[in-house]
Amino acid sequence: MRATTRSSTRSxxxxxAAALIGLxxxxxxxxxGPAHAPxxxxxxxxxxxxxxxxxxxxxxxxxxxxxxxxxxxARTDAGGDGYDxxxxxxxxxxVVSRADVAIxxxxxxxxxxxxxxxxxxxxxxxxVAAGLGATGYDSCSTASNHTLDDGxxxxxxTLGALDRAGVRHAGSGRTAGEGRAPAWLEAGGARIAQLAYxxxxxxxxxPDGKPWSVNLTDRRRIVEDARxxxxxxxxxxxxxxxxxxxxxxxxxxxxxxxGRELTASRTGGRPDIDLILGTHAHVPQAYEKVNGTxxxxxxxxxxxxxxxxxxxxxxARGNMSSVGRFTFAPPARAGERWQVTKAEFVxxxxxxxTGRVVNLGRAIEDGADLAGVRDAVRRAVLGRGAAxxxxxxxx
Numbered sequence: 001m002r003a004t005t006r007s008s009t010r011s012x013x014x015x016x017a018a019a020l021i022g023l024x025x026x027x028x029x030x031x032x033g034p035a036h037a038p039x040x041x042x043x044x045x046x047x048x049x050x051x052x053x054x055x056x057x058x059x060x061x062x063x064x065x066x067x068x069x070x071x072x073x074a075r076t077d078a079g080g081d082g083y084d085x086x087x088x089x090x091x092x093x094x095v096v097s098r099a100d101v102a103i104x105x106x107x108x109x110x111x112x113x114x115x116x117x118x119x120x121x122x123x124x125x126x127x128v129a130a131g132l133g134a135t136g137y138d139s140c141s142t143a144s145n146h147t148l149d150d151g152x153x154x155x156x157x158t159l160g161a162l163d164r165a166g167v168r169h170a171g172s173g174r175t176a177g178e179g180r181a182p183a184w185l186e187a188g189g190a191r192i193a194q195l196a197y198x199x200x201x202x203x204x205x206x207p208d209g210k211p212w213s214v215n216l217t218d219r220r221r222i223v224e225d226a227r228x229x230x231x232x233x234x235x236x237x238x239x240x241x242x243x244x245x246x247x248x249x250x251x252x253x254x255x256x257x258x259g260r261e262l263t264a265s266r267t268g269g270r271p272d273i274d275l276i277l278g279t280h281a282h283v284p285q286a287y288e289k290v291n292g293t294x295x296x297x298x299x300x301x302x303x304x305x306x307x308x309x310x311x312x313x314x315x316a317r318g319n320m321s322s323v324g325r326f327t328f329a330p331p332a333r334a335g336e337r338w339q340v341t342k343a344e345f346v347x348x349x350x351x352x353x354t355g356r357v358v359n360l361g362r363a364i365e366d367g368a369d370l371a372g373v374r375d376a377v378r379r380a381v382l383g384r385g386a387a388x389x390x391x392x393x394x395x
Contacts, residue, residue, distance in 0.1 A: 053330035055341065056188030058238070059099035060277045060299065061092070061348070062284075062321040063107045063144075064128065067118035067305030071125060073355035078127075083116075085131025088303060091357040095323060095346055095395075097136030100187035103194060104132055104302070105240065105279045106140040106169070109147060109154030110161050118305065120202075121149040126161035133165035139183040141196035141240035143171025144280070147214040148204035155213055171196030171240065172214045179212035182229050182237075190236050190328065190338055193229035197222060198242035199254075199280070217243065219258060223265045226272040236274045236328060236338050244281040244298055247309045247317070249380055251278075251285055251297035263291035270337055275326060282307060283317040284377050286384040287324065287345060287391050294340055296324050300377075306352045319350040320377050325394065343386070344394040347377035361395025 066074070071083065078084035089096075096102045111123030132140065140162060147155065155172050162169045173179025182193035197215045206213050215221075226237045239262065245252045251259075255278065265272040276295040278285065285298030300321030301307070307318025327342035347360040349370060360374040378393055 053189035055327055055329045056100035056190060057098075057325060057327050058101045058103070058187070058192075058236075058275070059096055059323060059325045060103040060238075060296070061096070061105070061323045062299030062302045063105050063279050063282070063304065064132070064140075065107045065301055065304040066116075066122065066124040066128060069118075069305040069352070070303060070355070071116050071118065074125060074127065074131075077355070083125040083127040085125075085128050085303075086134045088355055089131055089135040089357055091359050091362075092302075092323065092346075092348065093135050095325070095359065099136070099325065101139075101185050101192060102137045103238070103240070103277065104137045104140045104167075105144070105242075105277075105299075106132070106142050106158065106162070107144045107146055107242075107279070109150050110157040111150065111154070112157055122146050123150050123154060126157060129158075129161035129165040129167060132162075133167045137167055138185055139168035139170065139194050141171045141194070141242070141277075141279070142169045143196040143198040143215045143240070144242045145198055145200050145202045147172050147198065148201040148206070151204075152207040152210055152213060168194070170194045171198070171242075173212055176212040179215065180225065182225070182234070188328070188330065190330070191233050192236045192238060193226075193232070193234035194238045194240060195222065195225050195229065196240035196242075199244075217241070217258070219261055222262060223272055226265070227267055230267065230272065237272065238275045238277065239273050240277045240279070242280045243278055244285065246280070246282055247315065248281060249283055249285065249317075250383065255297050259288075259290055259295045259297070263293040263295065270335075274328075274338065275340070277324065282309075283315075284320050284322050284380040287322075287343070287381055287386040288384040289343075289386065289389040294324075294326060294343055296322075299324065300348075301350065302348065302357060303350055316373075317376070319352060320373060320380075321348045321350070322346065322377055322381050323348055343389070343391045345381050345391065346394055347374045347381075349373050349377075359395060361393070365395070 074083040108122035110126040168183035170183040185192040197217045278298045281298040284300040309315035323346040325344040328338045329341045349358040
């Protein structure tokens with residue numbers, strides 16, 4: 001992981017999230033019903049009508065990985081006074097802000113008092129969070145192999161900055177309850193729970209007395225957490241996975257196996273997980289529909305400096321990525337699954353020369369000579385036959 005140098009109509013996170021902070025313990029109403037379920041209406045008065053439902057779009061993007069060159073670019077964009085990540089992300093703001101729900105992946109933790117650095121132990125400027133919020137992101141996964149690069153303090157600074165920016169988060173926590181709880185979102189009348197996990201922490205141990213600081217990958221726990229979220233009222237459960245093998249275009253055996261197991265998990269015939277979003281590999285990987293559920297094995301790096309692969313060579317794939325966009329439609333009958341009725345991806349490129357995220361579809365329409373980059377992303381994304389299940393390239 002080295003480098004050489006919403007819109008106003010979008011529904012926001014549920015206000016009842018604080019009441020569900022005990023979700024990790026599987027909190028549910030007596031008898032196993034949703035923890036938020038209202039009591040019966042008073043005699044003679046009708047029960048409140050269920051909220052109207054409609055289709056909604058969910059957008060998700062890959063790793064935000066501020067290397068030294070990225071930090072310097074943000075300082076330049078702020079005119080030398082602080083750090084501004086908004087210009088860097090502006091190229092994808094139309095895609096992100098127009099979605100009903102937008103999810104990012106914050107791979108690094110934030111530093112303090114100007115102590116910001118890139119590889120190998122990252123501490124990023126907290127202004128990253130403001131940039132993500134201004135772009136239109138609603139929530140970020142924060143579980144990665146770099147979550148413990150600055151211990152518990154790094155986690156606290158990161159989550160605090162995301163809170164101030166109005167961006168929800170899942171995957172790490174300042175308390176046991178926060179660490180296990182999902183990020184709660186709402187769109188189209190659906191309650192959405194985002195969970196997040198990482199395969200490792202680069203050898204950094206959990207902070208003393210805080211074994212819940214970051215969620216580590218464990219199939220049983222992921223299923224338990226998804227089922228707890230469903231009991232707590234989640235209509236759609238999204239799982240963010242930091243997994244896979246760096247610089248490998250194809251998903252590895254672990255990704256394929258765990259993906260099959262998670263998408264096969266069901267309760268009462270209904271899948272426990274509705275979408276899996278992968279990060280970590282630094283290159284775009286395939287999308288695939290497995291057991292009726294979409295898996296994005298790896299979106300690639302949304303923001304990163306000039307990347308050097310495992311052989312020590314500069315590798316342009318490290319600045320290629322995709323943005324997934326999924327349209328969910330409400331079920332015909334209560335208690336059934338919200339179905340993905342449209343699956344799309346937007347090819348993306350981080351131009352290290354200009355320090356800008358580029359929507360490749362729009363850029364090529366405007367005359368940019370980037371067709372080769374777009375086609376490389378498309379080949380990777382469609383590499384496991386997702387086009388047969390309806391995945392299409394968009395912009």
